[in-house]
Each structure stands twice: as structure tokens, then as C-alpha cells.
Amino acid sequence: MHYKDELAEVLARETGMEKNIFSDLLEIPPQADMGDLALPCFRLAKELKKAPNQIAVELKGKIAGKLTWLRRAEVVGGYLNIYVEPAQYAETILQKSFAQGATPGFGTEGLEKTVLVEYSSPNIAKPFHVGHAFSTLVGEAIANLYEYRGYCVKRLNHLGDYGTQFGKLIAAWRHWGSEEALADDPITELNRVYVKFYRELEDKPELEDEGRLYFKRLEEKAPEEYELWKLFRDLSLKAFDKIYNRLNIKFDSMLGESFYSDKIPAVVDRLREKGLLVESEGAQVVNLDDYGLNPCLILKSDGATIYASRDIAAVYYRDETWDFYRNIYVVGAPQKNHFQQVFAVLKEADFPKADQCIHVAFGTVRFADGIFSTRQGNVILLNDLLAESVAKTKAIIQNNNPEMPEAEVEKIAESVGVGAVRYTFLRNGRERDIVFSWDDMLDFEGDSAPYLQYTYARCSSIMRLAAANGVWPLDPTKINHEHLAGEEEQSIIKLMDAFEDSVLEALDTHEPSIMLRNISQLARAFNRFYNSRSILHAEDKEVMKARLILTESTRTYLKAGLKIAGIDALERM
RNA sequence: GGGCGUAUAGCUCAGCAGGAUAGAGCAACAGCCUUCUAAGCUGUGGGUCGCAGGUUCGAAUCCUGCUACGCUCGCCA
Secondary structure, eight states: OHHHHHHHHHHHHHTSOHHHHHHOOOOOSGGGOSSSSSEHHHHHHHTTSSSSSHHHHHHHHTTTOOOOTEEEEEEEETEEEEEEEEHHHHHHHHHHHHTTOOOOTOOTTTTEEEEEEEEEBTTTTSSOOOHHHHHHHHHHHHHHHHHHHTOOOEOOOBBBBBBBHHHHHHHHHHHOOOHHHHHHOOOHHHHHHHHHHHHTTOOOOOHHHHHHHHHHHTTTTTHHHHHHHHHHHHHHHHHHHHHHHHOOOOSOOOHHHHGGGGGGHHHHHHHHHOEEEETTEEHHHHHHEETTHHHHHHHHESSSSSSHHHHHHHHHHHHHHHHHHHEEEOOGGGGHHHHHHHHHHHHHOTTTTTTGGGOOOOOEEETTTTBBBBTTTOHHHHHHHHHHHHHHHHHHHHOOOTTSSSHHHHHHHHHHHHHHHHHHHHHHTTTTOOOOOOHHHHSSSSSHHHHHHHHHHHHHHHHHHHHTTTTTTTTSSSSSGGGGGGGGHHHHHHHHHHHHHHHHHHHHTTOOHHHHHHHHHHHHHHHHHHHOSSSSTTTHHHHHHHHHHHHHHHHHHHHHHHHHHTTTOOOOO
8 A cells, every 4th residue: 555655744744743653553454444544543642642533533634635645534433544536546556557567566676686495305216295295386486476576596406315214225125126117117116115114124123224334335435326326316306307397397406415415524624613513422513502402413423414414515505606695495394493503503603694594484284194104105196186186177177168179178177287286385374284185175166276267267258358349458548447446446456556565575474375365365356346347248438448457457466476376377267 | 391383263274563343265054147257256154263361542463371282302304
């Protein structure tokens, strides 16, 4: 609400008080009939030693005639409610949005700043399940948000390709692996032997040592183990590529943990020089008492590296490579403590950008009766979920549009099915856990991606018809905005007005759901408008023009918001 | 035990730098397709905002205590 600043200005001038007092106090009322802006006068009452109601009345008198856009002001209780001139409001917002073309609410404050977003980061040789979807989809949306404000974004996939687990995998493979099965479906086969390893472990604890031995050999780059690991890694990357293609996600870097392994000695030296390394129970740790944290383990008692040291090495490497403005980790909430430690160690080591490293945590995907576990083979593959979602979509489309050609059905079903899944991971606060339920995942009504896509397609359909009838395109500056003064139209305008702030807040808090909520409300407002007004069959041509402009603008906002979320906007469905 | 987080309608969630009768969606029920896409729209019912105190003109929102659940607390990542 851009009028807020001007109103605060006038209030300050007329009362001789600080402008900030008013801009802090001014708020958007909970209901449209209470006005467009409101000033609660309760706090002023104390300072001015007058009743809130009386203050509101006096202020109302002082602003009278001072603002061109002010339609009326009303005192209700201790509130001064401000109503803006709706036609003028519509004109301002629509002109602004048309001036910004396809990217309303974009910004350039990020130019010249590089933001690294680490996300997805699956473990090689393991199935890509719906748990990974959280990081992948939230991370992509956050990357898109930064790009929308002009930042140069580097998408980093920090592959889990290192650690004792790969020693175990090699052991498992040597015991039970099948070449044919590996060639046929590598991830499934590798996962099969890995799961078997943990089952066998119960009776044969010696397997544990075997796994450790192979990892040690791997670290020493023993040719046989190394080649095997390399094979597993390559096969996994190929499999991951398929899913990333399907999600339309492209990474700028696929450097995994293994890449940083040989960069750790330099980190250890650095920490030692700073006098931070302490021996404890045979291991090398950094004491973090000053931060209220437990010591951070840098080197294990056998001298081997650990994930914390690898993460620290990665920060130095990334800064040398990209000179980052921000370094963001989209990693699950259970690793909060880990990142607090890593960032604290960086601070202790006087790394100047420690505060520019941010852990963006998200919740856990689990079943109602327990957690996903790769080891127990108790997972739902993202691909299976997508397939299910696409299949359901396809059935709906065929039911609704029996005439639609098969190829188009396929294409739309893919976009809608994938979009629906995407949306379920983005619609809520990211730190909430998601209890997996097929019904919720495949609910295409109400607050869902298909609802947004449907609304977009509906707008598109109207614009197509308008073009066919020769009434579109038309000059957006040459419409009568008085026709957009109604409640249905104004609620749409207000949401468009709020879109940019929702993007900024989403970026600020790394919470894509905030932006999505805005376009979800916009879609709802448009559908109400659509159901209560005739657009192409409006009472006269001027009314129709105004409504077409509103429709086209809605279409633009929906598309922009969906694109940030990574969801396709479809011309028909 | 220490730390972090969560608790709002039957279900899934918004709201939380204090403010006006606590909002959506789903589910339930009742309606709306001879007019631009019914994956839509309208209406109805449904809430001691976990519990107990406190601060305040005013608390879902801030503070304290408690309860429940989840995560985490060096040699996995």
C-alpha cells in the first residue's frame, strides 16, 4: 500500500509529530469494509492524554482535503479508517504492473551480488525419495526468488558421495551384487544390496569392519575400490539427471563431498594456526563454549575427516570461487546444530562472511506411523509420486476434455501432475513436517497448484476469445478505471499491490509459501470476480475493456508467481 | 538432563515486530452449468488459539512456569 507513506507524511506535518510514529502505527485492516488503511489511536492516547476516539476525530479533520486519493475517512472506536479512491487506486496499480511486463514486482537490488544456494544434495547410490523433494523444490524456489530480485544465483548440488556408508556399499556389492541388475536399474540394485547389508549386519557384526576397511581403501584411492565408487557415482548421476530434467532444475555445480576431501588439511592448518584445535578423547575439536554449543569435531581419532570439516572446507572453496554475498544451505532441520557449529567455527577462525552463511531448514517428510528410512527400504520414490500424480491428472483431463488430442493431454498432465506435487512442498511454512498422505498429495482442489493453473488457463481462455473477437489487444492506459471500483475488482487490485512485498518477505525469510499465498489469494479473488461478472459479455464495451485489462493483469501475476515456484502456467487445461 | 522446534475448526494450515467479531482449504450439509473452462462459485454448521499465571487500555501474538510430541547433544551425514 504505497499510500501509507504519503498519509504518514501528511499526518506528521499536520500534527508536528514524528512521521515514524504514524508509519509504524498504520496498518491494513482485517476486513475490506473497515477501509484500506487504519490508524489505531490507542497508543497515541497515552502521550496526548486524550481519548483514542477523540484523537481519531481530530486527525480526521486535519487530513481532510489534503490527499487527492482519499475518498473518505471514518472514525470507528479508536480507529481512524481510511478509504482510498478505488478508480485511482486501480489505475495506479494496473499501470505499474503493465509497465513491468512479465515480471511484476521484480527488483534489481541483487545485481552484482552472488548468492549460492545449496540444495537437493542426494546421496549417490540411494533412491531419490520424496524426502529429497523437500530440499530440491524449496531450494529451487528460493533460488528463483533471488533471481527475481536480480541476484546472480549459483545452484549447488552438494552430492553425498563420501563417507563410511560407501565402504559399506562396496562390501554389500561384493557380497550380493548382480551385474545384470546394475545395468538394468542401478539405483534399485545398489539400494537392494545396501538394505540387505543392514539386515545381514544384525547376525554378522563383522560386516561393519569390512565396510570401514573399504572406505579407508577408498580414501587412499585404492584402484579397485575407487573404480567401483566412481562407477556407482556415475550411474547415480545419470539417474538423478532424469529427475532433475523432469523438474526442470539445472545445477551450476555438482561437486560432492568427496571433492573437498583433499582440501581439509589446509583447513586444519588454518584452525591450528589460530590456536583453535584442541585434542579431546583422541580427536581434534574446536571448543565452542562461547557460543553455547558443544565442541565441533574436525578430525576423528583415527585422523579421518568428518562432514563438519568437509563443510568448512567447502565454505572457503566457495568463497574463493564465487566471492559470495550469501551462502545458503537448504538442508533439513535435524542438521541445525551441525550448521550452528560450522558457522561458529568459521567465526572463531575470523572468516569475515560467517554471518552470510545461512542454514534454511525444512521439516521432515514422514509417514503417519514413522519416518522414511532408506535402510529399511521404507520410502516412496519421488518418481512414483510424480507418476501417480500425472496419471490422476490425465484421467481428469480426459474426463473434462474428451476431444483433446493425446499429445496435448500428456503434456498438460505432466505439468499439472508435477506442479501439484511441487505446490504441496511449498505451500506451508517450510519448517513444518509433512506427514505423507496420498490423498493430500493428490488433492487438486482448493489451495493447490492445479487450482492456480486452472485459474491461469481460465484467464488465458478469455484473452484468446477476446483476441479472436478483435477486442484485444488494447491500450491499458485508455480504459475507464471507474469500472474497476467494485469490491470484487478491488480485492484483486489489492492483492496485486501486495505481490511485490510478498516476494520480498518470501526472500527475506527464505519462505516461498509467503509469495504463494499471495497468488493463491489472487486466484481466489479472480474466480469470485469471474463468477459475479461477465467479462466478454459485459454490459457495455468500456466495462468489458476494463475487465479485460484486469484479467490480463491477473494472468501476468499468476504466471510470474507460478514461475518462481517452478510450476508451469498452461494456456489450457 | 542441556539446547532447538511444534501445539489454532474433525483434518491440513495461515495469522504471531500486541490491536477491531481469530481466517483459508479439505471433509460435511444446502445450492449454482441454454452466458467467457464447474480442477470453479455461493451459503450453513464447526474454535476454552495445549494448560496456568503475568505484563498491557488491549494477548493466539510478549514474559514465566508446566504438559505433550518431534529433533538434536564428537568420532554417520
